Amino acid sequence: IVPVSFIPFDSTEKFHHDVRTQLAKDIEVLFSYAELPSPLLDACRYVMTGTGKLVRPLLVASAFASTYSHNDTIADKDNALATLLENDSDYDMSRRAALAVELLHTYSLVHDDLPCMDDDELRRGQPTAHIVFAEATALLAGDVLQTLAFEVLTAEMPTFAPFDSDIASQLFAIFAPRARRMVSGQMLDLNAEATTGISQSDLEAIHRDKTGALIEAAMLMGGICAGATATQRMALQECAQHIGLAFQVQDDILDVTTSTDMLGKPAGSDEKLDKSTYVKLMGVDKATSYAQSLFDDGRAALNRELSGNKDTDALMALIEWLWARKK
Ligand code: GRG
Numbered sequence: 001i002v003p004v005s006f007i008p009f010d011s012t013e014k015f016h017h018d019v020r021t022q023l024a025k026d027i028e029v030l031f032s033y034a035e036l037p038s039p040l041l042d043a044c045r046y047v048m049t050g051t052g053k054l055v056r057p058l059l060v061a062s063a064f065a066s067t068y069s070h071n072d073t074i075a076d077k078d079n080a081l082a083t084l085l086e087n088d089s090d091y092d093m094s095r096r097a098a099l100a101v102e103l104l105h106t107y108s109l110v111h112d113d114l115p116c117m118d119d120d121e122l123r124r125g126q127p128t129a130h131i132v133f134a135e136a137t138a139l140l141a142g143d144v145l146q147t148l149a150f151e152v153l154t155a156e157m158p159t160f161a162p163f164d165s166d167i168a169s170q171l172f173a174i175f176a177p178r179a180r181r182m183v184s185g186q187m188l189d190l191n192a193e194a195t196t197g198i199s200q201s202d203l204e205a206i207h208r209d210k211t212g213a214l215i216e217a218a219m220l221m222g223g224i225c226a227g228a229t230a231t232q233r234m235a236l237q238e239c240a241q242h243i244g245l246a247f248q249v250q251d252d253i254l255d256v257t258t259s260t261d262m263l264g265k266p267a268g269s270d271e272k273l274d275k276s277t278y279v280k281l282m283g284v285d286k287a288t289s290y291a292q293s294l295f296d297d298g299r300a301a302l303n304r305e306l307s308g309n310k311d312t313d314a315l316m317a318l319i320e321w322l323w324a325r326k327k
Contacts, residue, residue: 012317019061019098020054025159026099033157034148043133043141047106051124053325055247056105056218057098058318059240063222064094065314066306067232089161090225096152096163097171097221103149104179105214110142112186149179167225174220178213185210198276204245211251212244219243219315235305239298239315246294247322252277253287258326295323 027048036044068090113120113128114135121131130138153168153175188206192198219240223233256279278287302315 012321015061015065015314015317016054016058016321019058022095023054023057023098023102024049026095027102029157029159030099030148030152030155033155034144034151036144039133039137040140040144043129043137044145046132047110047129047141048102048145050126052102052106053327054102055322056101056214059215059218060094060098060101060222060225062314062318063219063236064091064097064226065222066226066302066316067223067228067236068226070226070232070306089164090167090227092161093164093167093171094222094225095160096168097175097218097225099152100149100171100175101214101218101221103145103152104175104182107142107145107149108182108186108214110138110145114138114142146179150175170224171221174224175217178217181209181213185213192276200278200281203276203278203281207245207248208241211248212241215244215247216240232305235301238301242294242298242301243319243322246291246298249278249287249291249294250322250325252279253284253291254325254327255279257284292323295319 027045031041031045034041109123110129112118113123114130120128122128128138129141133141150172153171154163154165156162185206185208189210192202192206216237219236220228220233223236228236255277278290281287282290298319299316302319306315
């Protein structure tokens with residue numbers, strides 16, 4: 001398997017297509033490396049090659065592209081990405097980071113759907129892993145995807161340049177606590193289901209961890225692979241915090257407004273009677289303007305530190321794409 005050459009940002013559509021193509025190849029490289037026994041490999045492949053939006057890998061790639069073109073060591077900033085060599089090790093570290101965030105995200109979905117959690121039969125319009133495979137296989141698939149999410153940062157795999165140990169340790173330091181926060185957020189969410197009428201700040205605390213932590217990890221990891229300075233990291237983190245919350249508010253809105261065709265399930269089906277959502281707290285209209293203001297705050301944070309040449313469009317364009325999403 002030959003990796004596609006480095007992905008410059010020309011248009012949202014092409015950039016996303018290139019990132020998705022690269023990720024699909026890298027997933028297969030990883031699965032050959034991991035030599036998982038049957039039916040674990042089939043279950044992992046089933047959940048990792050579905051119709052997910054790949055928001056988190058796209059965030060890694062966009063943050064990488066936007067930050068790389070600002071890197072102080074790059075002389076020709078307008079053509080920074082176009083001149084980056086194929087198999088450049090910074091870029092390969094960003095491929096590892098993109099895999100890591102999608103593996104962790106997919107593990108969380110597989111476990112969230114299990115009978116002991118949400119007991120869902122459909123995910124992305126397809127039967128969930130524990131419906132297609134045995135429940136124990138689905139549980140193990142989640143476990144191994146979580147393990148691989150960490151392993152991929154330092155595994156020697158075909159088509160990847162040897163990992164850069166300095167960047168890998170920085171990625172670990174960002175990724176591990178946010179992976180842990182995602183699980184804490186899930187616990188807070190389960191606790192909240194047993195509580196009536198939680199406040200907006202309680203809801204925000206849940207989603208900062210449950211959804212926001214991994215979005216933050218994705219943007220920071222992309223920036224780190226591209227050599228982000230401390231101020232650029234702060235801008236990426238601030239942007240991610242706004243975007244992460246906006247993404248969750250939007251998710252609550254889409255759950256009540258989007259049809260079966262879009263989500264593969266009836267509108268409102270996620271809206272458990274005992275579950276607090278932004279729509280329940282503030283109604284659809286206010287939740288929509290809240291999401292919009294969060295996206296604006298995200299753009300403002302980026303404009304402060306990461307704007308001014310064509311490759312920085314990658315992150316701005318991703319924010320536009322997220323804002324316009326219908327699923
Ligand atoms: C550790 C079991 C466990 C759970 C962690 C993330 C999470 C908590 C559970 C997943 C379920 C869920 C609805 C989370 C809210 C975040 C969210 C909007 C997930 C869906 O993400 P998308 O829209 O999914 O990026 P796709 O299908 O596009 O990958």
